Structure formats: structure tokens, C-alpha cells
Amino acid sequence: MSEETENIVLVPEPSAKYLNPRQRVSYRDHRSKLVDWMLSEGKDPKRSIGYAHSTTRQRAYRLDTLYRKTWQAENRYTENITPTHANAWIQELAETDYSQSYRHCCQKAAQTLFKWKRHEFGSAVEWEPNLSFASRSLHNPRDFLTRDERERVREAALEYRGIPDYDAVTPDERERWRRYLAQRLxxxxxxxxxxxxxxxxxxxxxxLLWTTLDVGLRPIEVR
Incomplete structure (x- = not known):
């Protein structure tokens, strides 16, 4: 188990409660192999390019839900998720009030699972979901900053949490700012x-903000 894998919960509490001790050990090992693969080569196995840690964590979390849904439907523990199981989960998601984006991400997680099975175990099983939650809006920026808005963000960054120069305020004002800084610090x-x-x-x-605007960083890259 890699250090990155250790930072991802392999057996979330809802699943741990469902499983007996031996099943938990087996499930942890199964999930560890899947997560390691996603991190090391899941995105592009031919070039050994993995998914970002945040992407892997989110997909692992959503896949755990798929496994639990399958155990409940089958009334037994299994690590063999089939297209039938995945389609049942997708159909259930379609009937919920989850956002289109969330349901699309769950579908992508399930597709990653079958991709792992093909590349790691030579599985011939292909999965084409009965429903698709993908939409053009998921691949195009829904909100973007105009040139004027970008300038306003730059200017706002200069004001954010800024305080006057120490020597530019009166003694009374300085006391107020000292109280403010005491609370802030x-x-x-x-x-x-x-x-x-x-x-x-x-x-x-x-x-951070100016670099983000110039380079086009994503929030995870800024963090």
C-alpha cells in the first residue's frame, strides 16, 4: 500500500458495519489494489499515467456505494461487480434528486472499475450504461470571468483583509486595528x-489569485 493510498479510506464506516472481520480484510485488500492502480496508471494505462489523488479519492468513495448497493441487492458479500449491478445503481441514481453532475461522476467511477478489471485481470466484460448523465455543459465552462470581472478580482485581492499602514492611523484607530488583528491572529x-x-x-x-488568473489553475492546484 502506497503512502497516497493510505490517505484514502479503503473501508468506509458504512461498509465496515456491513462486513464481518474476514470480509473487511478481503475488501480492504481488493480496494487497495484498485486505488493503487487508479493512482499509478488508471487514467492512461498504456503510458502509466494515473488519476489525481483527489479524483481517485472521490471515485473510490462513490464505488464503495456501488459495492454496498450490490451487497444489499444480492443479500451477500461479493467483490465481483457486474454490468447488471452497475446498471441497477445507475437506474437508482436516475430516480434520485442528485445533481446531473454528481450522477455523471458516479457513472465515471463505475466505468473506471470496469476499466481496471480489463487492464488488470484481462476481463472481457464491457459495460455500456443503459443511461447516460453526460451533458455538454459538463465539458464546457458554465461560468467564466469577463475581462472586466478579472480586473475587479485583481483589485479585490489587493483589498482583501488588508489594513492601513501602522503610521498612517491615529492612536484611537490603531487601537481598533490592534483589536481586529488580535482576533484575527x-x-x-x-x-x-x-x-x-x-x-x-x-x-x-x-x-495566488493573480497567478491563478494568468495560468488558469484549478482550485485543487491552487490548494
């Missing part, structure tokens, strides 16, 4: 120093 007002004052106007947020 979680320390006593008497412990707030000039260095804290200057650090409050750091370039961290403007740098």
Missing part, C-alpha cells in the same frame, strides 16, 4: 506587534 491585543501589522498585508492572496 488569535492572540492577546497586547501581544500584537508591528511585525504582525506588516504581515497582515502580505502578498499571499494577491499572488
Amino acid at each position: 488569535g492572540k492577546s491585543k497586547d501581544d500584537v506587534t508591528v511585525d504582525d501589522w506588516e504581515a497582515a498585508n502580505s502578498w499571499k492572496i494577491p499572488s
